[in-house]
Amino acid sequence: MWQAAMDWLLQCNAEPDNVLLHQAHARWLAADERHAAAWRKVQKVWMLSAGIDPLEPPTAHQVPAAPRMAARRRSWPRRALAASALAACVLLLVGRAPPADYSSTAGEHRQVRLSDGSHIELGSDSAIRVAFEPGARAVTLLKGQAFFEVSHDAARPFTVQAEDVKVTVTGTAFDVDLSRSAVSVAVQSGSVQVRDRRGELAVPALGAGDSLRVGLNQGPAQRSRVQLEQVAAWRQWQLLVNDRPLAEVIEQLRAYYPGVLLLQDRALGQRRITASLNLRSPGSALQLAIAPLGGQLTQWGPYITVIRERAAPPGKK
Structure with missing residues (x-):
């Protein structure tokens, strides 16, 4: 959640006069109290670290003033200050992992054998909590992905x-992926039932080759078919992407990437991509994903990589 808040912080700071962007940010804040809590934490660290005023989104009735070139050119000292503030956010917030019985670090896949003989493989930067009782076996996926x-x-x-x-x-054998926007389930063998706490999700049982994506911010669940060898392809260090927004791909690469990835350009993040990416080389995978869509990387210190649209060559629009 804090990663999303940091993304919004970077985008709102880069485009303070973009009313549509700030309105989208306001909708994100209102969608879930956890969003607002994460935003307040990031704002607090931002202000304490850099002495920068908090960002207030404009109302729907405000019209942005015509941009001035001088205002658009942020000074290098201010950029350095902003980078330092974001680095502080990283150091204070990245390490706050939820309490877990088993977890993996970035770039690690971990094998877990439970007392009942069940086997779990944790994807990169993932965590689970286990609670077994005489009549039930329960696992909570706290973050990341697990097979x-x-x-x-x-x-x-x-x-x-x-x-x-x-x-x-x-x-049975199945994969569960928890991202900041959705929970995805894919079945390799056997069958599973998928429900939600509100009782609003009513779908038939998933069998081998079925997958289901349930958005965390409402919206209909998306059911599809997938080849069995593509279920949990991450176990073979592959990220298979079929016509998905770049923002989703970046989110999946974050678990493997050293440091923090921040997407500055929302329009770039909405562009769609189909690709097979090598998770053993997340830096190359990221470059392969963004380059065809017009993206570029900017490094802010040792911890932060910013993804933005590539600037047009001089003399071209």
């Missing part, structure tokens, strides 16, 4: 909770 191979036990259903989405099985 489950569940030992059959009809008397003890196995559940995986990711935010508001619950997956229930007795014995």
Whole structure:
């Protein structure tokens, strides 16, 4: 959640007169109290670190003034100050991992064997909490991605909770991916039931080759078919992307990328991409993803990489 707040901070700071951007930011804040809480934390660190006034989104009735070239050219001292503030956000917020029984670090896949014989493979920068009782087996995916191979036990259903989405099985193999915008489930063998806490998600059981994407900010669930060898392709260090927004791809690469990735250009993030990316080389994968869409990378100190649209050559628009 803090990563999204940092993205908004960077974009709003870069375009203070963009009313549409600030209105979209206001909608994001209103969608979930956790969004507002993350924003307040990032704002506090930003102000304490750099002495910069908090960013206030304009109202719907405000019209941005015509941009002035002098105002657009941010001085290097201010850029350095902003970079220092963002670095402080990184140092204070990145390490705050939720309490977990098992976790993996960035760039690590971890194997976990549970007491019932079930096997879990954690993707990069992922975490789970386990609670087994005589009549139930429960795992909470706190962040990231995990592949489950569940030992059959009809008397003890196995559940995986990711935010508001619950997956229930007795014995099967499936993948669960928790991002900041959605929970995705893909089944390799057997079948699973997917429900949400509000009882609003009513879909038939997923079988082998079925996948389901449930948005965390409402919206209909998206069901599709996937080839079995493509389920949890990350286990072979592959990121397979089929006509997805670049912003989603960047989010998945964040788990493998050293440091912090910040997407400055929302329009760039909405451009769609189809690609096969090598997760063992996240830097090259990122370049391969953004270059065809007109993106470029800017390094802010040792921790922060900013993704923005490539500037047009001099004399061209």
